[in-house]
Amino acid sequence: MLIFVxxxxxxxxxxxIKGLETIKRSKKVFVEFYTSKMMGTTIDRLEKFYGKDIELLGREDIEIRPDKIIETARNKDVAFLCAGDPMIATTHIDLRIRAEDAGVKTRIIHGSSIQTAVIGLSGLQNYKFGRSTTIPRPYKNIIAESPYDVFKNNLDNNLHTLFLLDISDEPMTINEGLKILLNISDKRKDYKFKDNLCVGIARAGSDNPVVKADFIKDILDYNFGPPLHTFILPAKLHFMEKEALIRFAKAPKEILTKET
Amino acid sequence: MLIFVxxxxxxxxxxxIKGLETIKRSKKVFVEFYTSKMMGTTIDRLEKFYGKDIELLGREDIEIRPDKIIETARNKDVAFLCAGDPMIATTHIDLRIRAEDAGVKTRIIHGSSIQTAVIGLSGLQNYKFGRSTTIPRPYKNIIAESPYDVFKNNLDNNLHTLFLLDISDEPMTINEGLKILLNISDKRKDYKFKDNLCVGIARAGSDNPVVKADFIKDILDYNFGPPLHTFILPAKLHFMEKEALIRFAKAPKEILTKET
Structure with a gap:
């Protein structure tokens, strides 16, 4: 069985606990860190803590040569580890379809995810989030504009937008992500964009996550410290959301009276 | 410190592991099960497994008399347990604001959530989900129509909708939830509603979660077994999503050729 943990x-x-026991019982343990990363640990520390050798897989091991993983799981339990909750990345879904097509059973042991962690950390309300999006790093100077479109569409529907940030090469910072969006808004002459509120979140899940809300123009150069970073551009806020942002994210108090 | 676990x-x-160690270190442990429930265990089993006495709180203990919790946390570590990832319910956000306002520090230890678990279990793609919604049980024969509006608006934006189901009194089944939506669609003469695909998910996180996709009219009386239940009404599907639904959710193969 191939067990995604x-x-x-x-x-x-x-x-x-369920995930840890699954790893301890498995005959072979793989991990991938290209769809997300665990910034508070290393493979060495994972191996010591779990008491198992762990083999790190690259993108090609999973997307081009998945047979090795699948065949290893044919007659024994194999744990496939990844950060967050598995299957949020399409590469996991693809591996799971291939495994089941090859007659290898699969299972998922769920984990905490940035997708809901940001809701708790910010105090914003779950049912007010629209579609989330990822900002890729510009490639050959071409900036993908779809994250901006997702934001505008959510805003039209009065919904908050969660932005996940590219982690290939180096993890993108909130500052970089905002500057990419600002570049797009300038190109579209949407000069009011930088008056929007932004809630930046760094190191969710750590002992000291940073959660800081301010207007985009005032938060552009804020130092959030080490990665991983993510941010939310909220739509119109409920009164309790404003209270939460002031309390948990040091938002400027003027959001209480200002139409945001 | 008041630690939401x-x-x-x-x-x-x-x-x-972080949550378990937090409980073991805490001087007092509260739990609430009115915003969500842990169907695979009991408070007795939690107490045995965690090695701590746990006090069950009702809605009024938290929303009307939160001072007891907050004052207990003033000079010692208090763990406040809930199912899923904390703070998804507004009642937790409110408690956290009150604690911080009273000068009591708070922290969140994250947990796995139905919000991302359904994505992994169904094989649908995260960035294609719009706003989620909850179907309340009709009160004095009045049916809240907002969940249907959320679905229609997501559909207009080609986004999937996750429906969470009322757990007050008895947990609502997928069948009940669908019949409530069907009632609304009939009232609006939206007779095509029942031709939509539905992905029902029961007992996420258990050893044997049931994931079953079919057209609403064909899944209305499907027996999903014991709670908790939840379901997704997907928008237009990507080819890989169709493959995943056939493989993981026994969707009818005609979705491959049919415009869904």
Whole structure:
């Protein structure tokens, strides 16, 4: 059986008891860190904590040569580890379809995910979030504009937008992500964009996550410290959301009276 | 310090190591099960597994008399347990604001959540989900129509909708939830509603979650077994999503050729 185990958000202590026991019982343990990363730990520390050797897989091992993983799982339990909750990345879904097509059973052990963690950390309300999106790093100077479109469409529907940030090469910072969006808004002459509120979140799941809200123009150069970073551009806020942002994210108090 | 600890999805093994250690270190442990429930365990089993006495709180203990919790947390570490990832319910946000306003520090230990678990279990793609919604049980024969509006608006934007189901009194089944939506669609003469695909998910996080996709008219009386239940009404599907639904959710193969 191929068992997808979510490691949760930050370090080796974020895995569930069920996940840990699954790893201990498995005959072989793989991990991938290209769809997300565990910034509070290392493979060495994971191996010590879980008491198992772990083989790190690259994108090609999974997307081009998945047979090795699938055949290893044919007659024994294999744990496939990844940060967060598994299957959020399409590459996991693809591997799972291939495994089941090859007659290898699969299972998922869930983990905590940035998708819901940001809701708790910010105090914003779950049912007010629209579609989320990822900002890729510009490639050959071409900036993908779809994250901006997702934001505008959510805003039209009065919904908050969660922005996940590219982690290939180096993890993107909130500052970089905002500047990419600002570049797009300038190109579209949407000069009011920088008056929107932004809630930046760094190191979710760690002992000291940073959660800071301010207007985009005032938060552009804020130092959020080490990665991973993510941010929310909220739509119109409910009164309790404003209270929460002031309390948990040091938002400027003028949001209480200002139409945001 | 008041530490909100997410217990995850189903039983006592879904908590993170970090959450378990927090409970063991805490001087007092509260739990609430009115915003969500852990169907695979009981408070007795939680107490045995965590090695701590746990006090069950009702809605009024939290919303009307929160001072007891806050004052208990003033000079010692208090763990406040709930199913899933904390703070998804507004009642937790409110408690956290009140605690911080009273000068009591708070922290969140994240847990796995139905919000991302359904994505992994169904094989649908995260960035294609719009706003989620909850179907309340009709009160004095009045049916709240907002969940239907959320679905229609998501559909207009080609986004999937996750429906969470009322758990007050008895947990609502997928069948009940669908019949409530069908009632609204009939009232609006939206007779095509029942030709939409539905992905029902029962007992996420357990050893044997049921994931079953079919057209609403064909799944209305399907027996999903014991709660908790939830379902997704997908928008237009990507080819890989169709493959995943056939493989993981026994969707009828005609969705491959049919415009869904």
């Amino acid at each position: 979510g490691l949760g958000l930050y370090d080796e202590m974020d895995i569930s | 997410g217990l995850g999805l189903y039983d006592e093994m879904d908590i993170s």
